[in-house]
Structures are given as C-alpha cells and as structure tokens.
Amino acid sequence: MLDSFFKISERGSTVGREVRGGFVTFFTMAYIVALNPLIIGLAKDGDGKFIGGGDAPNLAAVAAMTALIAGIMTILMGVLGNYPLALATGLGLNTFVAVGIASKMTWADAMGLIVIEGLIITILVLTGFRTAVFKAVPAQLKIAISVGIGLFIALIGLVDAGFVRRTSSGPVPVTLGDGGTLVGWPIIVFALGLFLMIALMVKKVKGALLIGIASATVVAVIVEKAFKIGPNFNGATGAVNPKGWGLNVPSIPSKIVGTPNFGLFGHFNLFGSFSRVSAITAILFIFTLLLSDFFDTVGTVTAIGHEAGLIDKDGNIPNNDRILLVDSLAAVAGGAGSISSNTSYIESASGVGEGARTGLASVVTGVLFLLTTFLAPLVAVIPYEAATPALVIVGFLMMTQVKNVDWDDYGIAIPAFLTIVLMPFTYSISVGIGAGFVSYVVIRVVQGRRKEIHPLLLLVSGLFMIYFLASPINTWIGK
Numbered sequence: 064m065l066d067s068f069f070k071i072s073e074r075g076s077t078v079g080r081e082v083r084g085g086f087v088t089f090f091t092m093a094y095i096v097a098l099n100p101l102i103i104g105l106a107k108d109g110d111g112k113f114i115g116g117g118d119a120p121n122l123a124a125v126a127a128m129t130a131l132i133a134g135i136m137t138i139l140m141g142v143l144g145n146y147p148l149a150l151a152t153g154l155g156l157n158t159f160v161a162v163g164i165a166s167k168m169t170w171a172d173a174m175g176l177i178v179i180e181g182l183i184i185t186i187l188v189l190t191g192f193r194t195a196v197f198k199a200v201p202a203q204l205k206i207a208i209s210v211g212i213g214l215f216i217a218l219i220g221l222v223d224a225g226f227v228r229r230t231s232s233g234p235v236p237v238t239l240g241d242g243g244t245l246v247g248w249p250i251i252v253f254a255l256g257l258f259l260m261i262a263l264m265v266k267k268v269k270g271a272l273l274i275g276i277a278s279a280t281v282v283a284v285i286v287e288k289a290f291k292i293g294p295n296f297n298g299a300t301g302a303v304n305p306k307g308w309g310l311n312v313p314s315i316p317s318k319i320v321g322t323p324n325f326g327l328f329g330h331f332n333l334f335g336s337f338s339r340v341s342a343i344t345a346i347l348f349i350f351t352l353l354l355s356d357f358f359d360t361v362g363t364v365t366a367i368g369h370e371a372g373l374i375d376k377d378g379n380i381p382n383n384d385r386i387l388l389v390d391s392l393a394a395v396a397g398g399a400g401s402i403s404s405n406t407s408y409i410e411s412a413s414g415v416g417e418g419a420r421t422g423l424a425s426v427v428t429g430v431l432f433l434l435t436t437f438l439a440p441l442v443a444v445i446p447y448e449a450a451t452p453a454l455v456i457v458g459f460l461m462m463t464q465v466k467n468v469d470w471d472d473y474g475i476a477i478p479a480f481l482t483i484v485l486m487p488f489t490y491s492i493s494v495g496i497g498a499g500f501v502s503y504v505v506i507r508v509v510q511g512r513r514k515e516i517h518p519l520l521l522l523v524s525g526l527f528m529i530y531f532l533a534s535p536i537n538t539w540i541g542k
Contacts, residue, residue, distance in 0.1 A: 065078060065423060066078070069081070069141075069145055069421040069422055069423045070145065070421060071420070071421050071423065074371075074373070074420040074421055075372075075420060076418060076419070076420040076421060077418075078423070079269075080269075080417070080418030080419065080420075081147075081418075081419055081420070081421055081423040081424045081427065082423070082424070082427050083269070083270050083273050083417050083418060083419075084147060084414035084415065084417040084418050084419025084420075084424040084427075085414060085419065085423070085424040085425065085426070085427025085428045085431070086273055086414075086427065086428075086431070087272045087273045087276065087413050087414045087416075087417040087419075087453060088147070088149050088408075088410060088411050088413055088414030088419070088424065088425075088428045089149070089427070089428045089431040089432065090273070090276045090445060090450050090453075091276070091410040091413040091414075091450050091451075091453050091454060092149060092151060092408050092410040092411075093431075093432075093435065093445060093450075094223075094310055094311070094445075094447060094450065095129060095133070095151045095152055095154070095408075096126050096129050096130045096133075096432075096435055097126065097310055097311055098154070098310060099125060099126070099129045099151075099152045099157060099402060099403070100120075100122040100123075100125035100126045100129070101122070102154075102157050102158055102161055103125065103157050103160065103161045103165075103402065103403055104120050104121065104122045104125040104126075105120050105122075106161035106162070106165060106166075107165075107166075108165045108166065108168065108169050108170045108172075108173065109165070109166055109167050109168050109169060109339065110169055112169065112170065113170070114170045114327060114330070114401055115170070115326065115327050115330055115401065116169075116170070116171070116330070121324070121327075123321075123323075123324055124324040124325075124326055124327050125327065125401075125402060127323035127324050127325060127436050128325060128327045128328065128400045128401065128402045129151065129152055129402045130323075130432050130433070130435040130436045131323070131325060131400070131432075131433065131436050132151075132152070132393070132396050132397055132400045132402060132405055133149070133150060133151035133152070133405065133429070133432040134429045134430065134431075134432030134433035134435070134436070135396070135429070135433070136150040136389065136392070136393040136396055136405055136429075137149045137150050137151075137425050137426075137428050137429035137432060138425065138426050138429030138430065138433075139389050139392070139429075140386065140389045140390075140407075140422065140425045140429075141421075141422030141423060141424070141425030141426035141427075141428075141429060142422060142426065143382075143385045143388070143389055143422075144382050144385045144386040144389050144422060144425075145381070145382055145385075145421055145422035146364075146367070146373075146380075146381075146382060146386050146421075146422055146425065147367065147371060147411060147414055147415050147419035147420060147421060147422065147424040147425055148363070148364065148367055148386065148407050148408075148411045148425060149407075149408050149410070149411045149414070149425055149428045149429070150389075150390065150393045150405050150406060150407055150408060151405055151406075151408055151432070152397060152402050152403050152404070152405055152406075153355075153356070153359070153397075153403065153404050153405065153406040155355070155490070155491065156352065156355060156356070156403060156404050156406070157402075157403040157404075159351070159352075159355075160173055160177065160352075160403045160404070161403075163348075164176060164336075164348055167339060167340055167344075168335065168336050168339035168340060169332065169335065169339070170330065170401065171330050171331050171332040171335060171401075172332050172335035172336040172339055173336065174330065174331035174332075174398045174399070174401050174403075175331045175332045175333040175334065175335055175336055175398065176336050176345065176348055176349055176352065176398075177331075177352060177394060177395075177397060177398030177403060177404045178331055178333060178395055178398035178399055179333065179349055179398075180349050180352040180353045180356065180394060180398075180404065181356075181391060181392070181393075181394030181395035181396075181397070181398060181404065182395055183349070183353055184353060184356060184357060184390075184391040184394060185388065185391040185392060185394075185395065187357075187391075188384065188387045188388045188391050189388070191384075193357065193387050193391075194383055194384055194387060195519055196357075196361070196519050196520075196523055197361055197364075197365075197379075197383060197387070198379060199517035199518075199519040199520045199523075200361070200500075200520065201475065201503070202376075203467070203468050203469060203475045203479060204475065204478060204479060204482065204499055204500075204503060205365045205369070205374075206369065206464050206465075206467050206468055206479070207465075207468055207478070207479035207480075207482040207483055207499060208361075208362045208365050208366060208482055208492075208495070208496060208499070209362075209365055209366035209369040209370070209461055209464055210461060210462055210464050210465045210468075210479075210483050211362075211482045211483040211484070211485070211486035211487070211492075211495045212362055212363065212366040212409055212412075212461065212486060212492060213366070213412075213457070213458045213459070213460070213461025213462045213464075214458060214462065214483060214484075214486060214487045215409070215458075215486040215487045215490075215492065215495075216409050216410065216412065216454045216457060216458050216461075217454060217455050217457075217458025217459070217462075217487075218458075218487040218490075219451075219454055220451035220452065220453070220454030220455040220458065221451070221455060222237075223309055223310075223447045223451045223454075224249070224250070224253040224309065224447055224448050224451040224452070225240065225241075225247070225249060225250060225253070225295070225305075225309055225447075225448070226239070226240065226245070226250060226253060227239065227240075228240060228241060230242075241305040241306075246305055246306050247292065247305065247306030247307065248286045248290060248292055248306070249283070249292065249295075249306070249307070249308050249309065249446065249447075249448040250448070251286075252279050252282055252283045252286060252446070252448045252449060253279070253448040253449075253451065253452060255278075255279055255282060256275045256276065256278065256279030256282075256448070256449055256452040257275075257452035257455060257456070259274070259275045259278055259279070259452075260272055260274075260275035260452050260453065260456050261456070263275065264456065269418075270417065271417070272413055272416060272417045272453045272456065272457075273417060275452055275453065276445070276449055276450055276452075276453060279448065279449035279450075279452065280313060280444060280445050280446070280449040282449075283308075283313035283446050283448060283449050284313045284314060284315060284444065286313075287308070287312060287313050287314050288314065292304075292306060292307055292308060292312075293307050293308070293312060294307045294308055294310075294312050295307030295308060295309060308446045308447070308448065309446065309447035309448060310446065310447050311444065311445060311446045311447070312446070313444055313445070313446045313449070314444070315444065316444065319438060320437050320438060321437060321438075322437075323436040323437060325436075327400060327401040327402065328399065328400050328401070329399065329401075330401040331398055331399055331401060336348070347533060347536075350529070350530075351530065351533065352404065354493060354526065354527070354530050355491075355493045356394055356404055356406055358492065358493045358496045358497070359406055359407070359492045359493055360387065360390045360406055360407045361496065362409075362486075362492045362493075362495075362496055363406075363407040363408070363409050363411070363492070364380060364383075364386055364387070364390075364407060365380075366409060366412060366461060367407075367409075367411055367412055367415055368380040369461070369464055370412050370415045370416070370457075370460060370461055370464075371415045371419070371420050372420075373420070390406060390407050393405035393406060393407075394406065409492075410454065411425075411428075412457045412460075412461060413453040413454060413456075413457045414428070415457075416453070416456060416457040416460050465483070473506065474503070474506045474507055474510055474512065475503070477502055477506060478498075478499040478500070478502040478503035478506065479499065481495070481498040481499055481502050482495045482496060482498060482499030483495070485498045493530075496527075497524075497527035497530060497531065500520060500523055500524045500527055501524045501527055501528060501531075503516075503520070503524075504516055504520060504521060504524045
C-alpha cells in the first residue's frame with residue numbers, strides 16, 4: 064500500500080531509505096524548535112508585550128506550537144505533494160517579523176500580516192500564477208539556484224558549527240573559528256561527525272548521514288559530561304564562551320516527556336496592523352514577506368528536485384501545484400499559530416542525500432515533529448555540531464550540478480554565477496534568485512534576444528527591482 068500510494072519503487076527508493084531520510088531531515092532541522100522561541104519568543108512588540116500578549120516570555124508555548132505546525136504541514140506535504148520536503152518556521156523571516164514588523168505593532172497585528180501574505184500566495188497558486196512563474200524560469204537558471212542553495216546550506220552548516228564565525232573587527236567579515244583559530248571540543252565533535260559521514264559515504268554505507276549524526280551526538284554527550292563545556296552564550300548573564308556549544312548543550316535530560324501548551328493558536332489580528340502603521344507601510348511589509356516566501360520556496364523545491372532526480376528535461380517537478388499549495392497554506396498556518404510564516408526547508412536535502420525520494424520521508428519527519436511537542440527535552444540532546452556535518456555533505460552533493468550550466472553563454476553564465484555566489488554571501492535565497500532574474504533579463508535584452516525572455520520573468524524581475532530598492536522607495540514615500 065505504501066509503495067503504491069507514494070510511488071516508492073517507481074522513484075527507485077525503498078521504505079527503509081524513506082524512513083532513514085525522514086529521520087535525517089528531522090535531525091538536521093529539529094533545531095528550529097529550540098531556536099524559534101529564542102528569536103520571536105524573547106522579542107517584544109510595539110506595546111512592550113511578548114507573544115500572546117503577556118508581560119513575560121512563554122518559550123515553551125512557542126516551542127510547542129513551532130513543532131505542532133511543522134509536524135502537521137510536513138505530513139500534509141508528504142500526503143498531498145508526495146515530495147521529500149519538510150516545512151517549519153522560516154529562519155530569516157522570523158527575525159524580520161520580530162525586529163522589523165512586530166516592533167511597530169502588536170504581535171497579533173504582525174501575525175495577521177503573515178496570514179494575509181499566506182492567503183495571497185495561496186490565491187496565486189490556485190490561479191496558476193505561482194506555477195506559471197516557476198515554469199517561466201530557464202532550466203539552467205534553475206540548476207544555478209540549486210547549486211547556490213548547496214553552497215548556502217554548506218555555509219549554514221559551517222557557521223552553525225562554529226567552524227566559520229563573524230570577526231569582531233577588521234575588513235574581513237568572517238574568519239576561521241575564533242579569531243582565525245579552531246577552539247573547543249564542539250569543533251572536534253563537528254569534525255568527527257563530518258569525517259565519519261565522508262568515510263561512510265565513500266564506503267557506500269546505507270544510512271551514512273544518520274549514523275554520523277547519532278554517533279556525533281553520543282560523543283557530544285560524553286564530552287559535555289566529562290568537561291562541563293556549557294553554551295557559547297549564556298542568556299541569563301550575557302557571558303560569551305567561544306569554546307561552548309552553539310545552541311543545545313548535549314546532556315541527558317532529567318525529564319523526557321512534557322505536556323505541550325498550544326495556547327498561542329489563534330492569536331492574530333487580520334487587519335489590526337493598518338491602524339498601527341500607514342497602509343503603504345503595511346503593504347510593503349506584506350510584499351517583502353510575500354516575495355521572500357514565494358521565491359525561497361521556488362529555490363528550495365527546485366534544489367530538492369534536482370538532488371532527488373525528480374526534475375524533468377524542462378526543469379519541472381511532479382505534483383508542482385500541490386507542493387506549492389501546501390507551502391502556501393503553511394504560511395497561513397504559521398501566522399495563525401503565532402510562530403511566524405512556515406516555509407519549505409532546504410535542510411530537507413539532507414534526507415534526500417540519505418536516499419529519500421517520496422512523501423513518505425516527509426510523513427516520517429512530520430510525525431517526529433509532532434512527537435517533539437511532547438519530547439522537546441529529548442530533542443535538546445542533539446547539538447548543532449552533531450547535525451550540521453550533514454548540511455556540509457549535502458552542499459557538496461548539490462554543488463556537483465554546476466557542470467550542467469553552459470558557461471560559454473554569458474547570457475546564462477553570468478546570471479547563474481550571481482545566483483550561486485549571492486545566496487551564501489548575502490545569506491538569502493531570495494536575493495540570489497532576484498539577482499539572477501534581473502541580470503538574465505538585462506543581458507538577454509543587450510544581446511538582442513528579447514524573445515527568449517518569458518513575459519512573467521519580466522514581471523517578476525520588475526518586482527525584484529522594487530524589492531531591492533525598498534529602502535529608497537520608503538524614504539521617498541516618507542518625504
């Protein structure tokens with residue numbers, strides 16, 4: 064029944080591979096359950112209140128709702144979209160919501176904007192517009208998007224593990240470890256996990272990424288028990304420990320099961336923002352959220368499809384409409400759940416790297432997220448340093464597609480280059496896609512090959528120009 068429903072054999076996979084892939088995807092993105100509360104749960108809105116309208120943060124409620132929405136929407140992606148893609152609160156977007164939007168209104172107003180944005184994207188999917196835009200992108204530019212995301216997630220893995228860090232001063236923005244030196248046991252755990260995964264992959268061992276994550280986690284727990292390292296940042300005291308763990312401190316929890324609190328669901332005010340800021344400002348907020356959500360997903364879905372071998376000769380994927388519909392509904396669900404917009408996660412590529420090819424892997428990941436609402440203490444055992452080696456490995460696998468770009472045709476090579484480098488350099492999928500679209504249109508016009516540009520690509524490139532020039536436009540409107 065599973066094989067028939069999910070087309071497992073047809074896509075060259077097995078139930079075992081799908082289950083392993085689902086576990087690996089979960090382990091590489093489970094950090095969001097702990098990280099999202101720290102980003103939006105500790106931020107105050109324009110009235111000085113925390114999410115839910117309280118005077119004190121409720122991190123447990125944010126964590127529980129983060130896991131609940133991620134679980135439901137990921138299972139929905141697996142069942143309806145039959146695609147190995149997991150969803151959760153979008154990183155970057157949640158920071159923008161906390162710092163750029165909620166600070167100017169109430170949390171309920173800010174979440175109302177997210178619901179509106181999600182409804183707009185849903186309408187765009189149902190009318191066929193979002194799918195049409197997806198198909199209007201040249202196939203080789205889609206490959207470049209996939210490669211760029213590969214470099215991006217590799218950088219995410221290196222940064223989250225502490226292998227690459229920001230410099231405190233000087234002209235160089237990032238450096239190796241702490242001031243150019245690798246320090247601390249967590250880096251050793253990361254290196255151990257990375258080399259173990261490489262060795263297992265070279266030997267073609269099934270479950271290489273899952274074995275690597277589990278083994279590195281066990282070592283991390285032992286190391287923490289022996290040396291009492293602690294976190295790299297103590298929120299209570301503000302102390303910074305460059306030799307500490309990135310997010311979760313890997314210790315065996317005293318309690319494994321907890322009762323989840325879903326009280327944040329429904330805390331949104333659909334049009335309240337328009338009474339707190341000008342209509343133009345509210346619309347620009349919605350437009351920024353929409354553009355980021357819209358094209359982050361296009362990039363992620365494309366990258367996963369290329370890595371899984373599910374892309375046809377024209378660069379299209381199976382069940383495209385359903386996949387985009389579920390992703391759009393996830394944005395609505397995230398706003399309704401008061402935990403920011405939910406979107407497709409590029410960490411899903413780690414599960415694909417483990418062999419996942421169907422929606423069964425997503426169902427497994429989703430069930431694990433639902434269990435996390437009760438088992439949050441257990442998830443906290445896995446540190447960044449044990450999970451992020453999988454992202455570096457998958458980054459390499461996605462990078463291999465770069466050979467399929469025609470580097471002799473500047474009309475595609477330059478846009479592809481800008482797409483690839485700007486994703487990791489700006490820490491944004493949308494910026495890379497936008498730069499690729501705009502430069503492709505400009506170069507093709509200069510080359511006198513205007514007919515090769517799809518009208519929708521012209522429209523989207525114009526929208527991206529508005530996106531890139533949002534600050535001067537805001538200034539001009541303000542005047």
